[in-house]
Amino acid sequence: MVALLREDRLFPADEAGRKVAAALYETVKALPIVSPHGHTEPRWFAQNEPFPDPAHLIVVPDHYIFRMLVSQGVGLAELGVPSVDGSPVETDGRKIWRRFAEHYHLFRGTPTRLWLDHTFEKLFGLDVRLSAETADRSYDHIAEKLSRDEFRPRALYERFGVEVIATTESALDDLKHHRAIRDSGWSGRVVTTYRPDAVVDPDFAGFTDNLRKLGEITGCDTLGFAGYIEAHRRRRAFFREHGATATDHGHPTARTANLAPAEAAALYDRVKAGGASPEDRELFRAQMLTEMAKLSVEDGMVMQIHAGSFRNHSDGIFARFGRDKGFDIPQPTNYVAALKPLLDVAGLEKGFTLILFTLDETVYSRELAPLAGVYPCLRLGPPWWFFDSAEGMMRFRQTATETAGFYNTVGFNDDTRAFCSIPARHDVARRVDCAYLAGLVTTGRLDEDEAFEVAHDLTYRLAKEAYRL
Amino acid sequence: MVALLREDRLFPADEAGRKVAAALYETVKALPIVSPHGHTEPRWFAQNEPFPDPAHLIVVPDHYIFRMLVSQGVGLAELGVPSVDGSPVETDGRKIWRRFAEHYHLFRGTPTRLWLDHTFEKLFGLDVRLSAETADRSYDHIAEKLSRDEFRPRALYERFGVEVIATTESALDDLKHHRAIRDSGWSGRVVTTYRPDAVVDPDFAGFTDNLRKLGEITGCDTLGFAGYIEAHRRRRAFFREHGATATDHGHPTARTANLAPAEAAALYDRVKAGGASPEDRELFRAQMLTEMAKLSVEDGMVMQIHAGSFRNHSDGIFARFGRDKGFDIPQPTNYVAALKPLLDVAGLEKGFTLILFTLDETVYSRELAPLAGVYPCLRLGPPWWFFDSAEGMMRFRQTATETAGFYNTVGFNDDTRAFCSIPARHDVARRVDCAYLAGLVTTGRLDEDEAFEVAHDLTYRLAKEAYRL
Amino acid sequence: MVALLREDRLFPADEAGRKVAAALYETVKALPIVSPHGHTEPRWFAQNEPFPDPAHLIVVPDHYIFRMLVSQGVGLAELGVPSVDGSPVETDGRKIWRRFAEHYHLFRGTPTRLWLDHTFEKLFGLDVRLSAETADRSYDHIAEKLSRDEFRPRALYERFGVEVIATTESALDDLKHHRAIRDSGWSGRVVTTYRPDAVVDPDFAGFTDNLRKLGEITGCDTLGFAGYIEAHRRRRAFFREHGATATDHGHPTARTANLAPAEAAALYDRVKAGGASPEDRELFRAQMLTEMAKLSVEDGMVMQIHAGSFRNHSDGIFARFGRDKGFDIPQPTNYVAALKPLLDVAGLEKGFTLILFTLDETVYSRELAPLAGVYPCLRLGPPWWFFDSAEGMMRFRQTATETAGFYNTVGFNDDTRAFCSIPARHDVARRVDCAYLAGLVTTGRLDEDEAFEVAHDLTYRLAKEAYRL
Structure with a gap:
């Protein structure tokens, strides 16, 4: 069998560097996967049904x-x-x-190519490069594998060596799949x-x-700001009951504000019915x-801010x-002035992690x-999306480490809904960190x-500690 | 003879990397030069007169x-x-x-130094580094070469292995030199x-x-917006008759707009006589x-946008x-919000290239x-000006490839009026791509x-295809 | 004795590169230290008292x-x-x-770690890595050294091979320590x-x-703009008498302006009493x-602009x-539009350096x-603060050299108040330049x-020439 992947890749x-990297990698390559941020579907693990055909598993849902x-x-x-639109x-x-x-040649030089080749070789046992010529053969090969029990979601979770995986749900979600997983007695940990x-x-x-629904679900009066905040408090508690240790916030910018309570309440009144000005909405x-x-x-949940994406850039595609x-296209994003209001409120609070x-x-x-490198609450998430x-x-390590060190970072996030790519993504992160x-x-x-200790920290310890998993 | 240039430069x-790069380079170093964007003078090729003395050929016109x-x-x-100012x-x-x-020592570590040494050694056969001591000798040496027939423009075009070269002309240009080249029966292709x-x-x-002249040349009524647009349509057709496959737009920013027709016409009325506000002009x-x-x-011409230069920064020098x-100094340039109006109009159109x-x-x-990496019309031009x-x-390959791949790029542009430097510039691009x-x-x-195939694509195929040459 | 530092670090x-770098470094490693910009205290050299205990010398004053x-x-x-706040x-x-x-493990991968290990090994002769276990031993060891005469400020100045060191004083400073140094007959040069x-x-x-004090010190009427400017003129002369060859300006942005004299005077009137608008202050x-x-x-002093820091970001810490x-956190900083007014006034003046x-x-x-790379007055300072x-x-060399060359840069600044780290900082700069x-x-x-010549220039000549030292 020919290999799609070189053993010493990345x-x-x-x-001299290759030798040291290989030695470091040897000690971390088999560590359990801690996946504290991602978008796999809890339904998979709750129902444990076989995945669909290769295209609908690998191509159709993957925006990369x-x-x-x-x-x-x-x-x-x-x-x-x-x-x-039908x-x-x-x-x-x-x-x-x-x-x-x-x-497939379009992916030359991209991370997608590395992830796919890793998946093809290590998970499905393919040994020829994908191309027009090999399309049918690989399709049949993967389809056959997917029909087997050992390729169902829970089996893959175990085969991948996942120790814990976080999914992401809307505040309005009933979390029934998480309940089902918990009630099933399965040993996997999906939060x-x-x-x-x-x-x-x-x-x-x-x-x-959505505000109306939030009120219904929580029994809070979301017509007023105090009730609305209380509804969040209750939902967060509900999510914690289903394993959540973190919150996630996807905003167009990192802007924060600290209005006086009456101003905040008045602002809520202006936006809650829709039709507020762009400035009010921001x-x-x-x-x-x-x-x-x-x-x-208050509640110890780790906060994550994902900022800077201009969503749905093409009107035609969105329609x-x-x-x-x-x-979705990145934009220049300022954090210094933007985060100051929040940091003046909570930046020095013990036990707060952002x-x-x-x-x-x-x-x-x-x-x-x-x-x-100075605020005790702040940690840097790993390179995200286009930079994974x-x-x-x-570039992240080269530009962040000298000022923030390693211990203000939080290990790797795979951040993916492409379940089969999870081992490949963590493997890339481990290799690059070792390099x-x-x-x-x-x-x-x-x-x-020290390098051996740091390699272990970046692979395993920092993610568990930062996310309190 | 001592060499000014190392054989394995760049x-x-x-x-291991040097060996692979050398093998790749061996297969692309002699490929024809495709120069789809530049500023050589069509007059050179039309008249085929000898170039002037070394200083007026190499120093005086080169802003680098x-x-x-x-x-x-x-x-x-x-x-x-x-x-x-006289x-x-x-x-x-x-x-x-x-x-x-x-x-000459000022150019240490700059691309200009590489281009000049390449020109001195490969074109003029010089073997000593330029300095105060060698100034006269090199001047005489180059002057003597320039007096020979084999150093006239058409001979150099052929010696350089140019397959096609694009010049850039104002919309008001009569293109007489291009006509003269075509009518001369010379085999060179200058578009x-x-x-x-x-x-x-x-x-x-x-x-x-200029608007008045545009009206005269085209027979269109450029006092109104419709006539003005029609004048562009006709000039573009005239340029296509002289080989043009592309348009080029040098704007201070990448901002685009999509006004309703009546608004656009009213805007044209405000700017056409001069004196409009800065916002109207932008x-x-x-x-x-x-x-x-x-x-x-409509007409299939490839569109190029060159944005982001603050022109004529010094009032004293400009006067x-x-x-x-x-x-001319670069500035921060936003493309995401700026291009949205244009992309909503034409971004998904088949056959459109920007x-x-x-x-x-x-x-x-x-x-x-x-x-x-997502809009079908978009391609990335090569690093431009200070980044050539x-x-x-x-840096361009390292930061663009992972998201856009190779096939959303268009090979190399030399973008130069320094004719003698063209082989040097393409050589640098080929070497860096191979590296x-x-x-x-x-x-x-x-x-x-795959690397061999990509090297060929980056050197030759992508430029020809993107520019439809 | 075990070494904390590798001989071929950086x-x-x-x-091949390591060999060339080592050969280059060999010729510059022992060159005198020229320190044209920094924050050591002139009092140290004037009074030549022993430094305090290790913590108050090394930890307490060092924001890194x-x-x-x-x-x-x-x-x-x-x-x-x-x-x-008491x-x-x-x-x-x-x-x-x-x-x-x-x-101490927090500093892994940071420049602080390199500077500290250098100081510990080369200055204090320590041979074990700092940790909880070795804390007391190293404390006692350093404290003992600091009690010796050969660790007093003037002795260290000489041991470090400093040829000249610049301190930075407020325009209102009486410069008595600089006078005392000069009057002491000591051979060290502190400007x-x-x-x-x-x-x-x-x-x-x-x-x-402060404006009132400036008037008192200079005998100028700082209630009016002309007197205020004249006061600056006199203070600058006073500083030059104490060795100053340069001025330094720490501004939130690089914005410059060139108001008509009457406008400037009116602006001064608005700001001098406090309470002006943010726009007026900027x-x-x-x-x-x-x-x-x-x-x-007028007076030939070299001008330095340090721009772009958002000072005192945390209200709680500041209070x-x-x-x-x-x-203090960096922010995006524009120089192109910002510097134009100043450059239109002085950018082409012979003898002016900014x-x-x-x-x-x-x-x-x-x-x-x-x-x-084009304005004759401009030079690029070395990477500053977080980028030292x-x-x-x-990154500075890789991104600036191709356009500005080496000769529009000015060598290294240590920019530090951490006196013991000065040799370490210059050593890092010399090594990276050689690399x-x-x-x-x-x-x-x-x-x-050429590389040998440039290495010497970057280490020694350019700093002396640019700062006229």
Whole structure:
């Protein structure tokens, strides 16, 4: 069998560095996977049904894959991505797979290629590169594997060596799948995460209706600001009962605010019925980040801010296919002035943890590392989304470490709904961290015994501790 | 003869990478030069006269060279750069060359040094480093070469292995040199490019007068917006008759707009006579990018946007020497919000190609690669101007490839009026691409057979295909 | 004795590069230290008293150290950092040292770690890594050394091989320590630097009172703008009498202005009594940069602008501990539009030098190198503050050199109040420069003989020439 993957991939190019990296990697490659932030579906683990055909498992739901094909003229409909306007899309998995295979060369030099080859070789045992010629063979091969019991969700969880995995649910979710997992007696640990965008973002589809539902679910009067905040408090407790240790906030910017209570209440009155000005809507999101920080100080939930994405950039695609279709584009994001109101409220509070993510790499060295290198509550999340890649991870370490050190970072997040790619993603992170550490060792910036300790911390300990898992 | 250049220059520092890069380079180093964007003068090829003396060929017209000398206290006048206010400037080529030679150490570590040494060694056969001591000898040596027939423009075109070269002309140009080249029966392929800045930018010198001329040339009524757009349509057709496959737009920002027709016409009425507000002038440029995109959808011309330069930064230099004197400075440039109006109009149109250039490297990974990695019309132009350099090209690949891949890029542009430097510039690009690919191979991110294919694509195929040459 | 430091630290990872770097370093490692910008205290050299205990010498005054410990939950008070609100802080040096030692692992991968290990090994002769276990031993060891005469300030100045060191004093300082040093007959050269923030920044604590004092000291009528400018002129002369060759300006942004004289005078009237609008205060700072440039054209003092820090980000820390407590965070900084007014006034003046510093690394390649690569007055200061590090220095060379070359840079600044770290900091800069040059040599971008010359220039000549020392 030919290998799709080189054993020493992502290690430094020089011999000395390669040797140190390999030695470090040897000690972390088999550590359990801690996945504190991601988007797998709890239903999979609750119901443990077989996954669908290869295309509907691997291609159709993965925006990294379909956006690249779209960029070269393949339509979303041809790739089976569901439409929201009722227009027809391809449903034949084999046809979708062939289109994907014909365009596999587009992924040269991308992390997607590494993840896919890893999945093909290590999970499915394929030994030929995907191409138009090998499309059918690989489709049949993977389809056959997926029909087996050992490829069902719970079996894969175990085979992947997952110790704990966090999913992300809307504040309005009933968490029935998490309850079902818990009640099933299965030993896997799947925890939820409190994601309140639908009830804190006035631009979210159905915002006003969502507030009403939030009131119904919690028994709080969400017509007033105090009741609305109390509803959050109760939902957070409900999520904690289902394993949540963290909240997650996806905002267009990192802006925070700290209005006087009466002002905040008046602002809520203006936004709750819809139709508020753009500035009011942004200010409300900003205020709610600070409110969430205050609740985290109360209840100990770790707070995460994911900022900086311009969502649904193409009107045409949004009209036909809806959100999350690969047309979310990063923007310049400021954290320094933006976070000050929140940090003046909660930045020095014992026991409060705020993990920051960015899509603007320029802020690593300029803003995020200096902030995380002094505020006790702040930690830096790993490179996110477009930067969950070999170069992206290396740039993160090179630009953040000198100011924030290693211990203000929180290990790796796979942040994915592509379940099969989870081992590949963690493997890339482990290799890049080992390569970075090896570079420090061979250039006399870190002793080798320390590098082994740091490698373990970055792979395992920091994620568990930061997320309190 | 001593070499000025190392044979393995710009290859990776590690042995394994150097070997792979050398093997890749061996297969692309002699491929024909495709130069789809640049600023050579069609007159050279039409008239095929000998070039002037070494200083007036190499120093006086090259802003990379004279700006560096100015930065260390040498005056533009001392370097023979023509003034616009009638003040005297040096005219003696030998004196100018000596000043240049005395300061040659300033170029250490710059791409200019690599281009010049390449030109000196490979084109003129010099084997000593330029310095005050060798100034006269090299001047005489080059002057003697330039007097020979085999150093005339058409002979150099052929010696350089150029397959096709694009020049850039104002929308008002009569293209007589291009006609002369075509009518001469010479086998060289010199095509024009439609550059309408003079008639779309209200800040361009003589804008109102230019609109009048545009009307005269085309027989369109440029007093109204419809006639003005029709005039563009006709000029574009005229340029296509002279080989043009592309348009080029040099704007201070990437802002685009999509006004309703009546609003656009009213805006045109406000700007056409001069004296409009800065916001109106910027909005007009923005609207015109979208109008050009619509015309490209009609006529198939590839559109290029070069954005982000603060032109003529020094009032003193501009008053005495005019524009393009090395005082153009990059600025932060946003593409995400800026391009949305245009992309909502034309971003999903089949057959439309928009190539983006930037002087703000932070946008590669944050904005341009994510945009080009999903919109079917978008392609990334190569590193431009200050970034047409070994480090600049490497950073481009490192920050753009993981999200946009290779196939949303368009190969190399030399973008130069320094004709003799064209082989050197393409050689640098080929070497850096091979070095980057070698790094992917030695770190297990790309298979070697694929690297050979990509190297060929980046050197030759992508430029031809993207520019439809 | 075991070494804390590797002999070949910070050299390139590849063998060829390592060899070249080592050869280059061998020729510059022992060159005298020229320290043209920093924050050591002239009192030390005037009085030549022994330094205090290890903690109060090394930990308490060093914001790089205490900010990292604060980021992991240690309080400033526990580290002995003086409060401004009268609240108690730790005073026992040994206890502070233990807290520091227990957290020494936090500095893994940071420049602080390199500086400290260098100081511990080379200055104090320690051979074990600092940790909770070795805390007391190292404390006693260092304390014993500090009690010796050869560890007094003047002896260290000589041991470190300092040729000249600049301190920084407020425009209102009486410079008595500099006079005392000069009058003492000691051979060391300690010069002051004119830092007028207290009398040009309307946001500076006590601004109005400072203006009054400035009038008293100089005998000028600082109630009017002309007298105020004349007062600056006289203070600058006074500073020059105490060795100053440079001025330094720490501004939140790089904005400059060039108001008409009457406007400037009216603006002064609005700000001088306090209570002006934020825009007026910023405009006044902007105008004063241009006024300082005009005075530099007159008197030949080299001007430095340090821009881009958001000072005292945490209200809570500022209230309890005051300024300069590690809570200064960089921000995006624009130089292109910002500097134009000043450059239009003084940018082409013979003999004027303006050295620019940034905390926003994105401007190196986009703004600062293009500006310094053409304006004869401009020079680029070395990487500053958070970027005074191996990675920061390498990024500076990689992003600035191709456009600005080496000769528009000014060598190294240690910029520190941590006196014992000065040799370590200069050593890091020398090593990184040699590593960068070695990379150019091994990739064929610079000849080896030139690299030796440049290494010497970067280490010694450029700093002396740029600062006129």
